Amino acid sequence: MTDNGVLKVAMPKGRIYKQASKLFREAGLSIPEDFDDSRKLIIPVPEANMEFIMAKPVDVPTYVEYGVADIGIVGKDVLMEENKDVYELLDLGIAKCRMSVIGLPGWKPVIHPRVATKYPNVASQYFREQGQQVEVIKLNGSIELAPLIGLADRIVDMVETGQTLKENGLVEMETLFSVTSRLIANRVSYRLKNNAIQALCDRLSQKIAVRG
Amino acid sequence: MSKPKVFEKPTGVKDYLPHAVAKLRRIERNVLECMRRWGYEQIMTPTMEYYDTVGVASATSDQKLFKLLNQRGTTIVLRSEMTSPIARVVSSLLKETPFPLRLSYHANVFRAFEEEAGRDAEFFQTGVELVGDPSSEADAEVIALAIASLQAAGVPSFKIAVGHVGFLNGLFQEALLGRTEEQENLKSHLLQRDHVGYRDALKKLSIEDSVRGELEGILRLRGGVEVCDQALSLSGSPDAQAAIRQLCEVWEVLTAYGLQDHVLIDLTMIGDFSYYTGMTFEGYASHLGFPVCSGGRYDNLLAQFGRPAAATGFALKTTRILEVVGDDEADENRILIVYTKESRREALLEAERIREEGLVAVTEKEDVLKDVLPGLRAEAAKGPFVHRGMAFDRLVVYGLEKEGRA
Numbered sequence A: 001m002t003d004n005g006v007l008k009v010a011m012p013k014g015r016i017y018k019q020a021s022k023l024f025r026e027a028g029l030s031i032p033e034d035f036d037d038s039r040k041l042i043i044p045v046p047e048a049n050m051e052f053i054m055a056k057p058v059d060v061p062t063y064v065e066y067g068v069a070d071i072g073i074v075g076k077d078v079l080m081e082e083n084k085d086v087y088e089l090l091d092l093g094i095a096k097c098r099m100s101v102i103g104l105p106g107w108k109p110v111i112h113p114r115v116a117t118k119y120p121n122v123a124s125q126y127f128r129e130q131g132q133q134v135e136v137i138k139l140n141g142s143i144e145l146a147p148l149i150g151l152a153d154r155i156v157d158m159v160e161t162g163q164t165l166k167e168n169g170l171v172e173m174e175t176l177f178s179v180t181s182r183l184i185a186n187r188v189s190y191r192l193k194n195n196a197i198q199a200l201c202d203r204l205s206q207k208i209a210v211r212g
Numbered sequence B: 001m002s003k004p005k006v007f008e009k010p011t012g013v014k015d016y017l018p019h020a021v022a023k024l025r026r027i028e029r030n031v032l033e034c035m036r037r038w039g040y041e042q043i044m045t046p047t048m049e050y051y052d053t054v055g056v057a058s059a060t061s062d063q064k065l066f067k068l069l070n071q072r073g074t075t076i077v078l079r080s081e082m083t084s085p086i087a088r089v090v091s092s093l094l095k096e097t098p099f100p101l102r103l104s105y106h107a108n109v110f111r112a113f114e115e116e117a118g119r120d121a122e123f124f125q126t127g128v129e130l131v132g133d134p135s136s137e138a139d140a141e142v143i144a145l146a147i148a149s150l151q152a153a154g155v156p157s158f159k160i161a162v163g164h165v166g167f168l169n170g171l172f173q174e175a176l177l178g179r180t181e182e183q184e185n186l187k188s189h190l191l192q193r194d195h196v197g198y199r200d201a202l203k204k205l206s207i208e209d210s211v212r213g214e215l216e217g218i219l220r221l222r223g224g225v226e227v228c229d230q231a232l233s234l235s236g237s238p239d240a241q242a243a244i245r246q247l248c249e250v251w252e253v254l255t256a257y258g259l260q261d262h263v264l265i266d267l268t269m270i271g272d273f274s275y276y277t278g279m280t281f282e283g284y285a286s287h288l289g290f291p292v293c294s295g296g297r298y299d300n301l302l303a304q305f306g307r308p309a310a311a312t313g314f315a316l317k318t319t320r321i322l323e324v325v326g327d328d329e330a331d332e333n334r335i336l337i338v339y340t341k342e343s344r345r346e347a348l349l350e351a352e353r354i355r356e357e358g359l360v361a362v363t364e365k366e367d368v369l370k371d372v373l374p375g376l377r378a379e380a381a382k383g384p385f386v387h388r389g390m391a392f393d394r395l396v397v398y399g400l401e402k403e404g405r406a
Helices: A015-026 A057-066 A076-082 A120-129 A145-149 A163-167 A194-211 B018-037 B051-057 B083-091 B136-153 B165-175 B180-191 B195-204 B209-220 B226-234 B238-257 B318-324 B344-356 B373-382
Strands: A007-012 A042-045 A050-055 A071-075 A087-091 A097-103 A114-117 A135-138 A154-159 A171-179 A181-185 B048-050 B067-069 B075-078 B101-110 B122-131 B158-164 B263-266 B279-285 B293-297 B311-317 B334-339 B360-365 B385-387 B390-392 B394-398
Touching: A007 A015, A007 A057, A007 A194, A015 A071, A015 A181, A015 A194, A050 A057, A057 A071, A057 A076, A057 A181, A071 A076, A076 A120, A076 A171, A076 A181, A087 A194, A087 B195, A114 A120, A120 A135, A120 A154, A145 A154, A154 A171, A181 A194, B018 B101, B018 B122, B018 B136, B018 B318, B048 B051, B048 B083, B051 B075, B051 B083, B083 B101, B083 B122, B083 B311, B122 B136, B122 B318, B136 B158, B136 B238, B136 B279, B136 B293, B136 B311, B136 B318, B158 B165, B158 B238, B165 B180, B165 B209, B165 B238, B180 B195, B195 B209, B209 B226, B226 B238, B226 B263, B238 B263, B238 B279, B279 B311, B311 B318, B334 B344, B334 B373, B334 B390, B344 B360, B344 B394, B373 B385, B373 B394
Parallel strands: A007 A050, A007 A071, A114 A135, A114 A154, B158 B263, B334 B360, B334 B394
Antiparallel strands: A042 A050, A071 A181, A087 A181, A097 A154, A097 A171, B048 B075, B067 B075, B101 B122, B122 B311, B158 B279, B279 B293, B293 B311, B385 B390
């Protein structure tokens, strides 16, 4: 872990990766757009003096907290939910969406309010702050199903365009916060690889400022 | 929860097997010896303390304290660190002892973490407190001792980042005079290491752009002593200036120790604002994602126990150091002595002699071994061997004259 060493980057597989690698390339780092063998988990990127660890997005903060990755890219939604002890260095301004409360049109308060979500911590905290006591049900996907089939009266989920909601006859009721991807760093790496991380931050933030 | 299986332990606690204990004891011994040579005397305090005294005074947040009730219903805590118990002792049992006091400790401490791997509920800390000396020399002394201790522990390469709580306090007070809530908001973002949130909060503040730029600039105040010069030009606040001057003094002393290569100045490093009152520092080792030591000046703690005094100190996170230190120590010299009933006396005397030399002697009666003895002898003739999971250097057999000694 010297300052000249290879920077280990926990990269989220899928949607965010495409946008993140594009941003990295615009910032002048030679990062491949996609990898031939997508099943490879550890990918050296010697051109940028980096090594990518391809991770499931929700696991990125964990890798970084433990220091097996020096830095990582992750959505604010995951950071809010996982609550890990990492540095949040930069708002990359990519993968923009929002965390919202969603329900059927004409929702009225029910006796036993139930909220289905992939983000139980975020949802519990939000409703507690609103002074509402709700039962939070954790689901792992297709959250929109819950109000349609009566598992819950509302859901808390990420909304990008709102298309899925519209197609399923759901409406956005409130927005909790807006979500973009962030650059995060391990506590130790942030100090021991200060130069490399600061240089990367500077290049990226220049690019982000230009993009607006 | 279902009934635990017989092998299970509560979350966050660990067993240490002989190999790990040997390593842990070696670190503990070397570090305490190092501290002793700097004039620090070791003390021990109880595992349990009152919540209302040590528990409340502790820097550990309330929800991370292990609490129990005694038979009278008084709340007891398992100690979460050693600084507050030592403050209690300094203010009571040692209250007639003149300052400065140099005390060291090695102890297990307890933290109630949410279920999470890598965060132990019980772990070991080895540390020192230097009580009653407000000078920068004292601050530099504990940093220098932290470096010596990490070296004594065998941590291969590490850096110490030093900051000062007074700098940000002064800077914020100057920039946001009387706007306590906004100051607290900014600090809480920094404490949570949330630089994005900090910048967003700055954008929303109604302050002059030049001030905003300065407050954003602090995120870059990391590096060598040149950082102090940058910081001095950032803020005219007397508190901030005083903090930087102190840091410069500490740096000067550390340079006299010849330790400047181990130390970084980092004004973005935020300790707990309510606890630390001056310089703070953290140590980082290569190949370990968590700090290996932390410390700083805490001039307000002793007053809570009725003997106001300046104090500074640090704790090594000994359990984490265990992960980065190699097993280079040569194995102990062990000798296996096998004897017959007739030669018992002679064999046991030989074992005693070996033990007095400081070597390890394990004795076994020959009839227990009968079948494996020829094999053992063959192996022992070639050099060190393993018997029932234990490594030996030599085999000595008594009472089987025909073959003689192996």
